[in-house]
Amino acid sequence: MDEGFGARLGRAWGRYARDPCLFPGPFAAGGTGWFAVVREVRGLLLALAALVVVAGAAAGLAWRESGRAGTARVIALAERAADQARALRATDPELAAQVSVAAHDLADTPRTRGALLNSAEPYATRLRSSGDRLRMIAYSQDRAVLATGADNGVVELWDAADPRRRTPLATLPRTAGGPVGALAFRPAGGDRVLLAATRRGVELWNVVNPARPRHVAALPGAAAAAFTPDGRTVLAAAARGVGRWSLAGKPVPLPPVRTSAQVTRFAVGDDTVVTGHGDGSVRVWDPATPATPADTIRTGARNGPAALAISPDGGTLAWSAPERGTWLCRLDARRCGRPTRYGAPAGALAFSPDGATLATAGDDRTVRLWSLATRAQVTSFRHPDRVLGLAFASDGQALAAGSVAGAFYQWHHAARVPDPVTGLVLSRDRTLMATTGARGGALWDVRDPWHRVLLSRWNVPPTTRMAMSGDARRLATVEDGEAVTVWDLRDRYAPARHARLPVPGLAAAALSPDGRTLATGDHAGRLLLWDVAARPRRLAARDGFGDVGALDFSPDGGLLASGGADRGVRLWDVRRGALDEVAHHEEHEDAVAGVRFGPKGDVLVSTGRDRTARVWSIADPRHAPRPAALRGHGDTVGGAGFSPDGAALATTDVSGTTRLWDLRAGRLIAELTHPDLGTVLYADDRTLVSAAGRDLRLWDLRPEGVAARVCEVAGMPLTRVGWRRYFGDVPYRPPCPSAGR
Structure with a gap:
């Protein structure tokens, strides 16, 4: 105014x-x-x-x-x-x-949701020890207790079943014996007896109640010690060999075993004991007849192996030395065959309980898991510090790593690596899944994707391309450039080969919903239609399209979509057993990599090397509008998968990025990034299943579900100082306020 x-x-x-x-x-x-x-x-x-x-x-x-x-x-x-x-x-x-x-x-x-959904992957919980360098880690046989031993002589007991507990259950009385050189739970008897060795000798503790450990015995010896496989005898390094004590009652000394070089390490398998020595040798023993070793291996290590491990079944031996690398050999009657170099030097080694996986870690701050069957790395975990010790839980579902910083990490539900997967396909009703990998083909019941059930395995060459009929009775596997094999899946416990079609230059294949018609595309630009109801016979052919590398049948089987190097996406009417073109578009700016019909057949998505996906409304194929482009990928978009209701779409590029789209609103929902994102499909409306040559992985798409699991295992809530570091002056709202309670 x-x-x-x-x-x-x-x-x-x-x-x-x-x-x-x-x-x-x-x-x-x-x-x-x-x-x-x-x-x-x-x-x-x-x-x-x-x-x-x-x-x-x-x-x-x-x-x-x-x-x-x-x-x-x-x-x-x-x-x-x-x-x-x-x-x-x-x-x-x-x-x-x-x-x-x-x-x-x-x-x-989309960015915050993607970061949260990525958190659903198993991750490590960090626990801080009062020890300065954690070299020794051991799980009890019942997986309830984890023991850690440090270079300053500190031995602590932790609750292995509750990752939220951030303080030890107990700390054993500290001795002046220097670094803890050995730590092991008694392998049999169920009485939770812990062995801890330092330079002053070997201490035995009863930790049935880990909060109140009870001292059992003190034995002479050096910093290397172990239980025999049956748990009845303690072995300890001595000045001139190995001292032995029977644990039938009160520890009773047994005749020692003489050796020509100082024992520096022990490893124990099913019925085998392995010792590492200061002269660089590794010796393999029968604990029942320890007078002479069954085999002696000259490793060339100057001061003995830096790490030593044997598989639980006693069949595989691994050792590592800084100047020589990591080596493996198969043991036959406790004799090492020809050792083979496995990789770079490692400061820590551990076999999984099933003996199928070897964990290695060292100066590069990375824990790696290797498949012994394929000699390939199956996964890896970053560690903030140099890793000194590794241990698997007895069920293989947890892996612990100790570091130079006195902290150790536990990875839960990340250690089991059953089979590297190269190919993945789901039935249209999401109840059956087929995979291929190093161990051949496998069929799985996935009505509950989080608890999949293996139905059968059969011999099939590894392949990344498969197609399943809509009724899930037929499966086609592609041997790139050679042939396509059609499998009969009516007996899901014993898949049988129905037919094998040699197709020179084969690039892609698709099965009709009833499994009676097969389409193939090759690198020469030919598109072929086959009748495979009985003995295969060719129905129709078209050519001149460039490399035909993408095929899919519509849910009703009336249309076939094809795409290839000529940038074209074509729709074919195949109801009469012919290839009659009804529509096409050339919206892609480079080769087409994949085509996929929506669950209702009224939408077709194509993906391409131009880093886009194109969504084509084909309710009326002859008057289809121009397809819409989904952009944002940084590399070739190789595959796409619809949610069961067709409302959402997952597109994945070759760099391991998956973008989730809301097709009704035409917007991005989230972006996931992970090396295991290769073939990505919706297992149901709220779950993704993915494979990229390593292992199957499930992704929970419910933010509230992921957040609940994160907070379930969180040890301590995000502090006010941490909050300010990431969110500035936004009012403090800890995401997991009950963590650590």
């Missing part, structure tokens, strides 16, 4: 008050100036009201704009924190997971 308006209002009220016609007395009526003054005052009051309304609207607009600015700032902070969480996973995965939960709570965007 300006000064003129106020002055006019004051003068009007002044005239009104002084007018004798208006106020000749308390109840006088009439007066010539009454109506004029009233009109003037009413007009001024109306103007005042209008100004108040305008001012209020301006204030509301300013408030809304400030709110929008505040919201945009929170979104920017949340997305920045999500990006930081992705980078943080390599060094502190637990903190990264909590930051991801907090970022998504603040703002649900």
Whole structure:
């Protein structure tokens, strides 16, 4: 309100008050100036009201704009924190997971949701020991207790079943014996007897109640010691060999075993004991007849092997030395065959309980898991420090690693690597899954994808391309450039070969929903249609399209989609056993890599080397509109998978990035990044299943479910200091407030 308006209002009220016609007395009526003054005052009051309304609207607009600015700032902070969480996973995965939960709570965007969903992958929980360098780690046979031993002589007992507990259950009385050189639980008897060895000797502890360990015995010896496989005898390094004590009751000394070189390490298998020696040799013993070793291996290590391990069945031996690398050999009657170099030097080695996997770690701060069947690395975990010790739990579902920093990490549900997978396909009803890999083909019951059941295995060459008929009775596997094999799956416990079709230059294949028709495409640009109901016979052929590398049948079997190097996507009417083109588009700017019909058959998605996916509405194929482009990938988009209801789409590029799309709203839902994202399919509306030559992996797409699992294993809540580091002055809202309780 300006000064003129106020002055006019004051003068009007002044005239009104002084007018004798208006106020000749308390109840006088009439007066010539009454109506004029009233009109003037009413007009001024109306103007005042209008100004108040305008001012209020301006204030509301300013408030809304400030709110929008505040919201945009929170979104920017949340997305920045999500990006930081992705980078943080390599060094502190637990903190990264909590930051991801907090970022998504603040703002649900594709970036924050993607960071959270990535947190569903098994990650390590970090526990801090009072020891300075953790070399020794051991799990009890019942997997309930984890023991750690450090270079400063500290031995601690931890609750292995509860990753939320961040303090040890107990710390054994510290001795002045220097570094802990051996730590092992008694392998038999179920009495939880722990062996801990230092330079001063061997201590035995009863840890049935790990919160109150009870000292059992002290035995002479050096820092290397072990139980025999049956748990009845303790072996300890001595000045001139190996000392032995029977544990039938009170420890009783047995005749020692003489050796020509100092024992520095022990490893124990099913019925075999292995010793590493200061002269660089590794010796293999029968514990029942320890007078002479069954075999002696010259490793060439100057001061003995830096790490030594034997598989639980006693069939495979591994050792490592800084200057020689890591070596393996198969043991036949406790004799080493020809040793083979396995890789770079490792400071720690451990076999999984099933003997199928070897874990290695060392100076590069990476724990690697290797398949002994294929000699290939199947997965790896980053560790923030140099790793000194490794141990598997007895069920293979947890792996612990100790470091130079005195902390150790536990990876839960990440150690089991049953079979590297190269190919993956799901039935249309999502109840049956077929995989191929190093061990051949496998059929799985996946009605509950989180508890898949192996139905059968059969001999099939590894392949990345497979096609299943809509009724799940036939499966086609592609041997690139050579042939396609059609398998009969009616007996899911014993798949049988139905037919094998040699196709020179074969690039792709697809089966009709009833399994009676097969389509093949080759690198020469030929598209062939086959009748495979009985003995295969060719029905139709087309050529001149360049490399035909993408094929798919519509759910009703009436249409076939094809794509290839000529950038074209074509629809063919195959109802009469012919290839009649009904529609095509050439919207891709480079070769087409894949085609996939939606579950209702009214949408076709094509993916390509132009880093896009194209969504084509084909409810009326002959009058189909121009396809819409889904952009944002940084590399060739190789595959696509629809959710069961067709409302969502997953597109995956060759660099391991999967983008999830809401097709109804035409927007990005989330972006996942992981090396195991190769073939990605929806197992159900809320679960992805993926494979990329390593292992099958499931992804929970429910943010609330992922957040609940993160908080379930979180050890401590995100602190206020940590919150400020990632979210600035946004009010403190810890994502897992009950963590650590």
